[in-house]
Amino acid sequence: MMRPGRAALVAAAGWLLPVAAAHAEPVTVTVLDQLSVGQQEETIGVYFAGRLAGTLHINAAHPSDSFTATIEHTQHLDYTLCGTLLRLGPGGEVVTHRIDNSGTLGDVAGRTLAAITLNDVLFVLEDTKSAPVGQVHPGPACAAAVS
Numbered sequence: 001m002m003r004p005g006r007a008a009l010v011a012a013a014g015w016l017l018p019v020a021a022a023h024a025e026p027v028t029v030t031v032l033d034q035l036s037v038g039q040q041e042e043t044i045g046v047y048f049a050g051r052l053a054g055t056l057h058i059n060a061a062h063p064s065d066s067f068t069a070t071i072e073h074t075q076h077l078d079y080t081l082c083g084t085l086l087r088l089g090p091g092g093e094v095v096t097h098r099i100d101n102s103g104t105l106g107d108v109a110g111r112t113l114a115a116i117t118l119n120d121v122l123f124v125l126e127d128t129k130s131a132p133v134g135q136v137h138p139g140p141a142c143a144a145a146v147s
Contacts, residue, residue: 027073027109031125032066033058036117044083044099044115044123049074055083056115076134077105081115081123082142099123100139 031046033056041059045052046067054067071077083099097120105113105125113125124136 029108033115035063040086047080102141105134
């Protein structure tokens, strides 16, 4: 036999579950990348919460790329960017830069995020219409994202 206090607790918990599930509805986010001056090629795997959401690949023949991902709605989303950037060096040689950074974004529902490089050292996602939406965590980060 169940005590009255436990029955009320079980009933209340059952009532709260649908409310919690409502906040976990899927949302979409678009991620884009464009070739910058001096860049030859860039390939970035974009991970949201440790899962590959999509891959961006740009070069002279394909100077922009994008994908739309459907993810679980959350107030804070961890992301990781993994890949390589090929850029012309000062002597015309091709220099490879490793993309290996992560960050945390605020609510991304319906946003368009651009993959941005800061001096070919730090790679981040930024909202295309407003100020940065999160924090940047300098790498290395890719080994943890894909393990």
